[in-house]
Amino acid sequence: MRHNFGAGPCILPQEVFKQASRAVVDFKDGLSILEISHRSPEFESVIEEASKLVKELLNVPSGYSVLFLQGGASMQFAMVPMNLLPEGKTAAYLETGVWANKAIKEVKYFGQANVVASSKDANFTFIPKDYTIPADSAYFHCTSNNTIYGTEMFDFPDTQVPLVCDMSSDIMSRVVDVSKFDLIYAGAQKNIGPAGLTIVIVKDEILGKTGRAIPSMLDYKQHIDNGSMYNTPPVFSIYVAMLNLNWLKSKGGVAEIEKENKAKAQALYAEIDRNPLFKGTCAVEDRSRMNVCFVMENPELEKPFLKFADENGFEGLKGHRSVGGFRASMYNALPITSVHALIDLMQTFEEKHA
Numbered sequence: 189m190r191h192n193f194g195a196g197p198c199i200l201p202q203e204v205f206k207q208a209s210r211a212v213v214d215f216k217d218g219l220s221i222l223e224i225s226h227r228s229p230e231f232e233s234v235i236e237e238a239s240k241l242v243k244e245l246l247n248v249p250s251g252y253s254v255l256f257l258q259g260g261a262s263m264q265f266a267m268v269p270m271n272l273l274p275e276g277k278t279a280a281y282l283e284t285g286v287w288a289n290k291a292i293k294e295v296k297y298f299g300q301a302n303v304v305a306s307s308k309d310a311n312f313t314f315i316p317k318d319y320t321i322p323a324d325s326a327y328f329h330c331t332s333n334n335t336i337y338g339t340e341m342f343d344f345p346d347t348q349v350p351l352v353c354d355m356s357s358d359i360m361s362r363v364v365d366v367s368k369f370d371l372i373y374a375g376a377q378k379n380i381g382p383a384g385l386t387i388v389i390v391k392d393e394i395l396g397k398t399g400r401a402i403p404s405m406l407d408y409k410q411h412i413d414n415g416s417m418y419n420t421p422p423v424f425s426i427y428v429a430m431l432n433l434n435w436l437k438s439k440g441g442v443a444e445i446e447k448e449n450k451a452k453a454q455a456l457y458a459e460i461d462r463n464p465l466f467k468g469t470c471a472v473e474d475r476s477r478m479n480v481c482f483v484m485e486n487p488e489l490e491k492p493f494l495k496f497a498d499e500n501g502f503e504g505l506k507g508h509r510s511v512g513g514f515r516a517s518m519y520n521a522l523p524i525t526s527v528h529a530l531i532d533l534m535q536t537f538e539e540k541h542a
């Protein structure tokens with residue numbers, strides 16, 4: 189079996205794959221999960237359980253709705269300003285990478301984006317910390333984990349305005365205080381489940397204030413009123429997400445997995461810092477626990493290392509094209525044994541090339 193360090197879609201627990209594949213063949217009375225109606229009582233209980241698990245695992249307070257949507261996190265880049273930004277008004281954005289930048293680009297269709305801070309000049313290798321959010325901003329938007337660059341926000345600002353966060357690549361990996369946020373969104377294909385599903389957690393009271401007419405499929409309120417069933421939801425993705433969230437619950441929930449994620453990250457960063465062949469690319473205090481980005485002191489060794497990794501059963505270690513080097517993504521389902529195996533691999537390579 190290969191060690192899957194891919195950035196997403198990514199590793200999910202083996203037992204989830206097995207349960208999911210059984211349901212493809214026989215979910216209920218010989219019928220596949222792929223052929224039943226989304227309005228059937230069987231699927232109604234799946235979506236209800238998935239929603240309950242999101243609320244339970246993240247400790248979502250009352251007054252928030254959990255939505256199962258489509259269109260990826262990228263659709264949220266537009267849905268957020270469409271639903272929260274009154275015409276001609278300004279929203280504050282923190283620019284911490286390509287995804288944040290894509291979110292910023294969508295704002296112009298609805299109003300203006302005020303980029304309060306950016307780490308673009310440093311190729312997004314750190315999280316800006318010194319900025320003020322103007323009190324008249326319609327909301328403040330940030331990205332909790334920058335999948336491509338390997339930086340993560342460990343502190344969120346206290347805002348007077350609604351706080352909106354793209355948590356695509358670290359949701360369910362650590363405890364967050366949801367009550368601090370007004371809207372959280374995440375593409376599912378990292379720690380939640382398969383691609384094709386996007387989770388939105390929204391505080392109901394912030395909606396309906398733009399004065400804008402919103403097409404039904406892009407209107408959070410429509411989806412809330414219809415229990416995420418305004419149209420046919422991504423049935424299979426929701427089912428697998430439910431299985432995966434149940435797996436997380438059985439592991440002790442987010443607080444327990446956070447401990448494991450910390451241990452995995454500490455082990456790998458320690459090796460990167462110790463091994464003279466490798467170096468990390470990000471500010472130490474902002475190092476992501478989900479996506480560990482690193483390069484080699486001698487760039488000529490990068491191709492041979494990647495080949496060596498591939499030959500030894502490692503998948504998905506190539507860095508994003510805008511950063512180069514390597515990216516080890518270590519989502520919830522990646523066992524610490526895979527991290528230890530990667531560390532061994534780095535040490536064997538060191539012995540060969542020191």
Ligand code: PMP
Binds near residue numbers: 331
């Ligand atoms: N935001 C972040 C932080 C991401 O990592 C990604 C994709 N990896 C996206 C947004 C875009 O997600 P999607 O492909 O679901 O639109």
